[in-house]
Amino acid sequence: MTALWITGTGAVGPCGLGLPEDVSGESARGSRLVPEGLPLKEGFPAAAMRWQDASSLWWINAARQALGAGGACAETGQVVGLCWGSNPPVMALAEQVHRQGFSAMAPSHFPYSVGNAPSAQAGILLHMRGLAVTLCAKESAGLAALAEGARCLSAGLCGELVAGGVDHLDPFLRQILRPLRRGSGVPAGEGAYALKLQCARELPAGAQARVVAWAGLSAPAPPHLFPEAGPVLGRALDSLLSRAGWEGASVDLAALPEDTPVLKAASDGLRSSRLPAAAPFSFQRLLGACGASWAGAAGLVSRRLASGSARRAVLLALATGGACWAVALEAPRAQ
Amino acid sequence: MLSEVRRCAQGAYLDLSGLFPADTFAFLTLKGFDGTDAGTLSAFLAGRGLSVGNVHRVEQIHSGTVVDAREAPCGADALVGRVRGEAVRVVTADCVPILLADAETGAYAAVHAGWKGTLARIVQSAASRMGGARPSSLIAYVGPAVGPCCYTVDTGRYALFEDEFPGWLPPAGDRPALDLQALNARMLEAWGVPRGSIHVEERCTACSVGLCCSYRRDGDGAGRMAALIGMPA
Numbered sequence: 001m002t003a004l005w006i007t008g009t010g011a012v013g014p015c016g017l018g019l020p021e022d023v024s025g026e027s028a029r030g031s032r033l034v035p036e037g038l039p040l041k042e043g044f045p046a047a048a049m050r051w052q053d054a055s056s057l058w059w060i061n062a063a064r065q066a067l068g069a070g071g072a073c074a075e076t077g078q079v080v081g082l083c084w085g086s087n088p089p090v091m092a093l094a095e096q097v098h099r100q101g102f103s104a105m106a107p108s109h110f111p112y113s114v115g116n117a118p119s120a121q122a123g124i125l126l127h128m129r130g131l132a133v134t135l136c137a138k139e140s141a142g143l144a145a146l147a148e149g150a151r152c153l154s155a156g157l158c159g160e161l162v163a164g165g166v167d168h169l170d171p172f173l174r175q176i177l178r179p180l181r182r183g184s185g186v187p188a189g190e191g192a193y194a195l196k197l198q199c200a201r202e203l204p205a206g207a208q209a210r211v212v213a214w215a216g217l218s219a220p221a222p223p224h225l226f227p228e229a230g231p232v233l234g235r236a237l238d239s240l241l242s243r244a245g246w247e248g249a250s251v252d253l254a255a256l257p258e259d260t261p262v263l264k265a266a267s268d269g270l271r272s273s274r275l276p277a278a279a280p281f282s283f284q285r286l287l288g289a290c291g292a293s294w295a296g297a298a299g300l301v302s303r304r305l306a307s308g309s310a311r312r313a314v315l316l317a318l319a320t321g322g323a324c325w326a327v328a329l330e331a332p333r334a335q
Numbered sequence: 336m337l338s339e340v341r342r343c344a345q346g347a348y349l350d351l352s353g354l355f356p357a358d359t360f361a362f363l364t365l366k367g368f369d370g371t372d373a374g375t376l377s378a379f380l381a382g383r384g385l386s387v388g389n390v391h392r393v394e395q396i397h398s399g400t401v402v403d404a405r406e407a408p409c410g411a412d413a414l415v416g417r418v419r420g421e422a423v424r425v426v427t428a429d430c431v432p433i434l435l436a437d438a439e440t441g442a443y444a445a446v447h448a449g450w451k452g453t454l455a456r457i458v459q460s461a462a463s464r465m466g467g468a469r470p471s472s473l474i475a476y477v478g479p480a481v482g483p484c485c486y487t488v489d490t491g492r493y494a495l496f497e498d499e500f501p502g503w504l505p506p507a508g509d510r511p512a513l514d515l516q517a518l519n520a521r522m523l524e525a526w527g528v529p530r531g532s533i534h535v536e537e538r539c540t541a542c543s544v545g546l547c548c549s550y551r552r553d554g555d556g557a558g559r560m561a562a563l564i565g566m567p568a
Contacts, residue, residue: 077545116485116542123544131545135337136484136537148337155342157545218336220531323336323537 004150004211005198005332009299010065010164012040012058013191013287018065019299020286033169034058034191044125052121054168055082058192059118060125063162066194067126068206077131077161078119079149081141083291084167084190118166118192130158139259140317141165141291142193143325146298147214150327153199164194165292186258189288193296207332208302209313213243214327221322229257229266232324233316237274240314240326253304253313254278255297259289263318275314291319298327305331336534340365340546345379347546351476351564354534355436359443360385360422361564363432363478363536366548370561371426380422386568389421395447399455401464413446413461422565428548429486429540431515432478432562433458437465439472443564448519450492454499458519459526470527475534477520478562479547482539483512486551 011019016035040061041049049057059080067076119132131152137144142165149163169190178188197211198204217236221227233256241248254275256267271278283300287293294317304310311334316326338349346368351361360383364370368379373390380387391404393411402409404416404423414423423445425432430449435458436442442465446458462473493511496518497504503521504513520535540547540560548558 116539116544119542119544133544133546134539134542136482136539137337144337148340151340152546155340155347157340157342157347216337216339218534220529 002199002201004153005200005204005207006195006209006211006298006302006329007198007204007206008066008068008196009208009302010062010194011191011296011299012038012061013193013293013296014189015286017061019296019303048125053117055166055192056118056121058168059164059166059194060122062164062166062192062194063122064126066162066164066196068196072126072128073160074127075130075158075160076128077152077158078122078128079131079133079135079145079152079161079163080119081135081137081145081165081291081295082118082167083136083138083141083165084169084173128162131161137291137323137325138319138321139257139289139291140294140319140323140325141167142293142295143298143315143317143327144216144323146195146211146295146327147216147325149197150211150214153197160196160198162194162196164192164295166192167290167292186284186289189284189290189293191287191292191296193292193299195295195298195302203332208306209329210332210334212328212330213240215239215243216323216325219322219324221320223321226260226263226318226320227322229263229318230269232318232322233266233270234274236316236324236326237270237314240316240328244328246312246328248274249277251275251278251312251314253281253301253310255281255283255301255313255315257316257318258282258284278314279310281313298329301329305329337537343379343382345369345375348379349536351434354476355434355474355564356438358566359436359564360567361434361436361476362562364561365546366558366560369558370424370563371559376424376561376563387420387422387565388568390563390565391416391421391423392425395425397449397451399452399457399460401457401460412448412452413444413457415442415444415461415464416565417442419566420568422563424561424563426559426561427478427480428550428557428559429481431480431519432560433461433519434476434478434562434564435462435465436474436564437467437472438474439469440465440467441566442466443566445562445564448515450488450513450515453515453518454495456522459522462523462526462528471529473523473528474532475523475528477516477533477535479536479538479540479543479560480516481541481549481551482516483514484539485541486515487512
């Protein structure tokens with residue numbers, strides 16, 4: 001029977017190129033922003049790089065890292081999750097929020113981001129000719145992309161793909177978000193994080209984790225607000241554990257949303273009541289609160305699973321508007 | 336929401352049946368699955384164990400016209416069915432496919448809402464034709480369509496929508512764009528359908544290469560996705 005595996009990771013984030021080894025302790029290094037001077041354009045035709053928007057540039061590089069030395073095959077697909085990007089609809093939204101606050105948003109105001117640019121550009125430059133799906137999944141973008149990628153692989157739409165997220169905070173957006181983030185204590189994040197997913201019967205080379213199960217559900221909520229977190233996260237966890245065939249007590253690592261104090265309280269409650277053996281994985285303090293960072297979290301969790309420091313992990317992300325995504329990962333040799 | 340992609344011999348599809356009342360089935364076929372072909376669709380339904388005698392369809396004309404399934408084939412953009420053992424179907428490639436079911440009356444409908452249909456409030460017309468006493472018993476699925484990331488329009492068309500839906504659109508700026516999914520979902524909500532019964536598939540067809548059909552992206556070679564809903568015999 002085939003299984004889904006994470007066999008590569010890539011990042012253009014607060015830690016520069018690549019992911020840090022761990023998020024425990026005070027390993028956050030200085031700026032939360034993508035550092036200046038990263039060699040993001042090396043190895044590509046200058047003409048193709050000239051007009052790249054930041055989101056595309058970051059995604060191309062994160063995907064390139066995730067693919068590794070072997071690169072892509074003709075059928076390699078992509079699923080990219082987006083939240084913030086510096087495009088006209090997002091900027092129009094930001095202006096509206098700046099003037100009237102988040103409650104002024106009409107349902108059609110919430111941003112789509114930079115369209116299909118990141119996956120389209122990565123498809124051309126990295127020779128990925130397969131499926132190319134871009135999702136606007138807001139605060140859960142990276143995990144939504146991972147779950148959607150797993151769905152596409154399990155449906156047989158391609159044999160391997162790169163899934164992840166990308167966010168770009170324009171200085172104007174950063175200014176608008178600053179007071180909100182200050183209140184939560186979690187910094188706003190940006191960058192691109194990518195995971196290579198493969199479908200294989202046997203343990204593939206470089207396997208860092210097995211994607212055991214995934215789940216997605218919606219709870220009604222206004223587009224600019226989180227739903228009541230406890231019940232939604234609980235339902236998503238139920239669905240995930242049921243699909244994985246796991247007991248809550250068997251999970252030893254849990255990445256749950258901490259974007260706001262309310263979400264953090266709900267996550268803490270869920271962990272203590274349903275996942276008693278799970279250590280918290282507070283990646284948002286390092287990578288920042290943005291949709292893309294969930295793919296970074298999945299990458300970091302995969303490394304822990306590969307190293308043997310954890311055996312079973314769950315990730316649950318919640319987005320404004322009510323979408324909730326959950327993914328269960330297991331150490332590659334756990335079976 | 337993002338429905339789970341499934342695959343069968345005919346191609347990839349979304350199974351939406353779980354969103355609707357227990358005896359209603361609903362599917363959306365994806366790129367590569369020729370949902371316009373009656374034989375392919377019949378084989379697909381038979382493969383799911385569904386006994387369906389007739390899949391009604393219309394010649395879609397980008398209008399606000401709603402017809403009863405038994406009036407098809409004819410020129411229209413929404414069909415309302417009420418008979419067991421039958422289904423209704425629309426096809427789209429960037430326009431919004433909308434499926435409706437009334438948990439009380441058992442009526443079901445498929446709506447093709449392009450920009451003209453949206454402007455004509457075709458989804459509200461279809462909902463009102465379903466015969467339920469209460470809009471609160473309606474369940475709606477608003478399918479994948481071209482999103483505001485990819486659906487820029489000229490200022491004239493944008494002005495038409497501003498006039499019809501005052502306050503519902505974001506500021507046009509220098510890049511007027513329309514979000515037809517959001518507009519149709521909001522129309523249903525305004526009609527009285529509970530927010531929790533309106534399921535919006537958050538996919539942009541133009542941003543889903545290899546998964547969704549997009550006329551804006553692929554032109555004449557786009558293909559079509561079929562959205563169908565019905566009740567088995």
